[in-house]
Amino acid sequence: MSIKNILYNPIPYLLCLMLLGCDKDEVSSDDYLDYHTMTALELPFNDTWFVVWGGRTIDNNHHATLDDQRFAMDVVQIQNGSTFIGDGKQNEDYYCYRDTLYAPGSGKVVEMVNSVAENIPGETNTDQLFGNYVIIDHGNEEFSVLAHFVKNSITVMVGDLLDKGQAIGLSGNSGNSTEPHLHYHLQNKPSIGHGQGLPAQFRDYYVDDVFVFRGEPVRNQSISKTN
Numbered sequence: 001m002s003i004k005n006i007l008y009n010p011i012p013y014l015l016c017l018m019l020l021g022c023d024k025d026e027v028s029s030d031d032y033l034d035y036h037t038m039t040a041l042e043l044p045f046n047d048t049w050f051v052v053w054g055g056r057t058i059d060n061n062h063h064a065t066l067d068d069q070r071f072a073m074d075v076v077q078i079q080n081g082s083t084f085i086g087d088g089k090q091n092e093d094y095y096c097y098r099d100t101l102y103a104p105g106s107g108k109v110v111e112m113v114n115s116v117a118e119n120i121p122g123e124t125n126t127d128q129l130f131g132n133y134v135i136i137d138h139g140n141e142e143f144s145v146l147a148h149f150v151k152n153s154i155t156v157m158v159g160d161l162l163d164k165g166q167a168i169g170l171s172g173n174s175g176n177s178t179e180p181h182l183h184y185h186l187q188n189k190p191s192i193g194h195g196q197g198l199p200a201q202f203r204d205y206y207v208d209d210v211f212v213f214r215g216e217p218v219r220n221q222s223i224s225k226t227n
Contacts, residue, residue, distance in 0.1 A: 027058060028070045029196065037186065037201040039105040039138040042164060044146060044184060045171075047099065048224040049075040051217045052181070056199075060219040063185070063197075070197030072185035073217050083179065088121055091173050097180040098150055099171045103162040104202070107138040110190045114154040116174040124176050130183070130192055131175025134168055142198060143190050147183040148175050 033056070043049075054073035055061045063072035076083045077095035084093040091097050116131045125131065132149035134156065150172030156162060173180040189195025203214050207221045217223050 025058070025065070027056075027064045028067045032070070032196060032198050035199050037142065037199060038140040039107075039142050039144075040164070041104045041144075041186075041200055041202045043202055043205050043223060043225050044102050044104040044144075045075075045099060045182065046102075046225060047077065048222050049096070049182070050078045051075055051219050051221045051223060053219055054221070055216070055218040066197070068187050068189075068193060068195050068197050069185045071199045071216065072183060072197065073200075074181055074183050075217075075223070076179070076181045078222075084121075088179070091118060091121060091180055094121070094173075094180040096171045096182070097173070098153070100167050101146060101149070101169055101171055101182060103136055103164055103166045103168055104144050104146075104184070104200075105136070105138045106164045107136040107144070107162055109134060109156050109158050109160045109162065110137045110143070111135040111192060112154055112156065112158055114149070114152055114169075116151060118151055118173045119175075119177060121173065121179045124178055125174065126176055128174070129176040131177060132169070132172065133175075133192065135190060135192065136162060137190055141188045143187050143195075144200075145183075145185050145187060145192065148172055148177045148181060150174070 052074045053061045058064050063069040086093045112134045116128050130147040133147040136144040150170040153170035156168050186198040186200040187195040206224050206227050
């Protein structure tokens with residue numbers, strides 16, 4: 001799949017990178033539009049990732065219709081205009097597959113699943129939407145949700161205290177996902193599928209090689225912690 005198709009025709013390609021509920025045509029509550037993230041968040045990955053869905057409008061982010069994922073993002077890795085090498089029929093073909101993911105902020109693991117089988121690319125699991133996931137309590141009613149990990153790759157347990165930047169697992173293709181990627185969102189409740197989504201303002205990162213002191217990744221941006 002070319003970058004052109006990702007940029008200008010994302011729905012057939014990445015529809016299932018969104019969680020169920022995106023058939024709505026109106027944004028969720030605007031209660032937190034002026035919210036400022038209290039946790040000092042950093043991007044939960046190294047290398048450069050591409051934002052497929054992200055931002056505050058439905059055009060930029062189909063998660064915006066969902067209460068808990070109002071400000072979520074889906075990210076992948078791209079090289080030479082594609083997210084994969086070869087024919088893309090195996091998870092191993094994808095550039096971000098098994099890439100290490102990290103805690104975006106210090107906190108405590110309050111919920112996780114590590115046993116969901118991965119999908120064959122192009123298929124999806126609508127019974128276990130988030131697949132393998134981790135929820136981190138940062139305090140101040142801010143909880144990070146990272147989803148779609150490789151089965152049994154998560155190296156932390158419920159109750160573990162994490163440092164910002166600590167490795168927690170590998171990027172995969174479990175749950176309601178058609179190809180390996182990372183789903184991330186911030187919410188105000190400690191349980192999956194509950195609460196209200198919060199804007200996640202990351203610090204000290206680069207957007208298309210331009211330094212951002214504090215910002216929210218938006219669709220079609222290439223983002224990284226280092227230039």
